[in-house]
Amino acid sequence: MNFNVASPETNEELFEVIAANQGRNFRFGAGCTDLLIELKKQPEKDLTVINLGYLNDPQFNSIENNDGSVRIGALVTANRITSDLTIQERLPVLYEAANQLASGQIRQVATIGGNLCTASPAGDMACALVALKAECEILSANGKVRVVPIEDFFTGVRKTDLKENEILRSVQIPVNNSGEKVHSGFIKVGVRRSMECSVVSLAYHIQITADDIITLAGIAIGSVAPTIKFASSACEYLTGKRFSEIGSSESEEFATKILEYASPISDIRASAWYREEVLFNISKSIFE
Amino acid sequence: MPTDTHKITFTINGRKMERTISPSLLLIDLIREELSLKGTKPGCLEGECGACTVLINGDAISSCLYLAVNVNGKEITTIEGLSTDDRNAPFDPVQEAMIQHGGVQCGYCTPGMVMSIKAFQEHCEANRFVPGREEIKKAIEGNLCRCTGYTKIIDAVESLFEGE
Numbered sequence: 001m002n003f004n005v006a007s008p009e010t011n012e013e014l015f016e017v018i019a020a021n022q023g024r025n026f027r028f029g030a031g032c033t034d035l036l037i038e039l040k041k042q043p044e045k046d047l048t049v050i051n052l053g054y055l056n057d058p059q060f061n062s063i064e065n066n067d068g069s070v071r072i073g074a075l076v077t078a079n080r081i082t083s084d085l086t087i088q089e090r091l092p093v094l095y096e097a098a099n100q101l102a103s104g105q106i107r108q109v110a111t112i113g114g115n116l117c118t119a120s121p122a123g124d125m126a127c128a129l130v131a132l133k134a135e136c137e138i139l140s141a142n143g144k145v146r147v148v149p150i151e152d153f154f155t156g157v158r159k160t161d162l163k164e165n166e167i168l169r170s171v172q173i174p175v176n177n178s179g180e181k182v183h184s185g186f187i188k189v190g191v192r193r194s195m196e197c198s199v200v201s202l203a204y205h206i207q208i209t210a211d212d213i214i215t216l217a218g219i220a221i222g223s224v225a226p227t228i229k230f231a232s233s234a235c236e237y238l239t240g241k242r243f244s245e246i247g248s249s250e251s252e253e254f255a256t257k258i259l260e261y262a263s264p265i266s267d268i269r270a271s272a273w274y275r276e277e278v279l280f281n282i283s284k285s286i287f288e
Numbered sequence: 289m290p291t292d293t294h295k296i297t298f299t300i301n302g303r304k305m306e307r308t309i310s311p312s313l314l315l316i317d318l319i320r321e322e323l324s325l326k327g328t329k330p331g332c333l334e335g336e337c338g339a340c341t342v343l344i345n346g347d348a349i350s351s352c353l354y355l356a357v358n359v360n361g362k363e364i365t366t367i368e369g370l371s372t373d374d375r376n377a378p379f380d381p382v383q384e385a386m387i388q389h390g391g392v393q394c395g396y397c398t399p400g401m402v403m404s405i406k407a408f409q410e411h412c413e414a415n416r417f418v419p420g421r422e423e424i425k426k427a428i429e430g431n432l433c434r435c436t437g438y439t440k441i442i443d444a445v446e447s448l449f450e451g452e
């Protein structure tokens with residue numbers, strides 16, 4: 001494993017080094033937990049790693065609470081997400097996903113941007129962000145910014161909508177401040193509890209009014225299709241219902257709708273049959 | 289923004305150092321090969337096992353998945369940084385607890401395990417938090433041990449907080 005490293009510290013330096021590397025072999029490195037594993041397995045020739053470890057820009061590095069949204073810079077680590085009080089209270093699905101990712105040593109360096117840009121169907125924070133209908137803010141080396149809904153950000157297994165001269169700067173998550181309750185969480189099933197690439201995962205974020213009506217539901221599933229899937233028909237099914245009146249037949253119908261989005265494969269970790277069984281059962285379980 | 293070799297300045301176990309390194313050097317190789325500190329162990333080299341755990345500015349990370357260029361301006365602590373020259377009390381309380389509770393068998397995971405526990409202990413003390421066994425398990429989830437079955441290691445960590 002042999003590569004060059006450029007460590008831009010300002011936006012100008014970042015733009016310069018991106019521009020200088022167009023048409024060449026380069027990769028961004030944030031926490032480098034995915035990148036280094038990949039390069040150890042498959043070294044690349046004449047590679048430059050654009051190391052984001054010293055980039056000093058609050059738009060990349062901070063968590064901002066705005067009215068109606070939370071903006072998380074791409075370089076914010078899983079550990080910083082788990083210690084943020086607003087995220088703990090208002091976005092439990094993201095807190096739980098970040099807290100279940102890998103181990104403490106990895107969470108200390110793994111970034112939310114890296115989790116998204118790797119575009120793994122098993123990405124934990126990514127799955128939570130799909131349930132939350134986050135938007136991705138993309139910056140290009142000529143200074144232009146564009147925003148894409150997270151569903152359009154993932155274009156295939158390990159593929160994103162990013163162009164060669166673009167970098168992910170932040171994600172923006174809508175937050176309801178009207179005081180509605182949230183029923184929100186992340187369920188990850190793997191072969192062991194820690195350090196596990198999931199066999200199936202489910203992210204759910206449901207908003208409920210004081211008089212028990214579900215006003216918004218976001219459901220996403222991981223590791224059961226080439227990309228993380230947003231289960232819109234299951235979300236629509238819940239919207240408008242009374243939360244406390246969802247019984248076993250409703251939760252089964254809900255789980256059946258979720259299964260429509262799954263097209264799992266059998267691999268070394270689990271068979272397709274097992275993944276579907278588990279997905280059905282954990283989907284039902286969120287109302288128990 | 290130099291690209292072919294990099295000059296880095298850092299503190300390791302309290303000593304300030306400057307080094308010129310190749311850009312793709314991993315932190316574990318800086319520590320073991322260039323600085324000859326062999327206490328930090330190479331295990332899986334894929335971030336799974338935790339044997340190579342060291343502290344950066346007090347936080348536990350896997351040194352096999354960390355670029356050495358990224359320690360510039362930071363403080364590294366390895367297992368060698370915990371023991372002292374004092375013959376009567378050569379060990380850190382975490383090491384002492386591991387010995388007292390039989391938390392060490394073959395010993396290969398021990399340096400990494402101790403570093404994770406050290407970071408956790410300091411974090412708990414800074415927040416005046418006394419952890420239970422579940423929290424202790426979570427704190428060492430990134431360190432595999434194939435000998436002890438973990439129970440004695442968890443006992444050792446628990447003992448650090450007794451009387452608090």
Ligand SMILES: Cc1cc2nc3c(=O)[nH]c(=O)nc-3n(C[C@H](O)[C@H](O)[C@H](O)COP(=O)(O)OP(=O)(O)OC[C@H]3O[C@@H](n4cnc5c(N)ncnc54)[C@H](O)[C@@H]3O)c2cc1C
Pocket residue numbers: 027028029030031032033034035036037074075100101102103106109110111112113114115116117118122123124125162166167168169195196197198334335336353
């Ligand atoms: C032992 C181990 C266990 C793991 N367990 C889990 C787990 O349980 N759940 C899980 O979801 N993941 C897991 N992972 C994967 C990984 O840790 C996460 O995906 C992590 O969030 C990646 O973040 P990073 O900052 O390390 O990314 P990096 O490795 O730095 O980058 C990942 C990819 O994204 C690109 N990239 C990074 N930042 C940007 C940006 N801002 N703009 C454009 N491109 C960018 C890089 O070029 C690279 O291709 C595990 C990894 C290891 C090694």
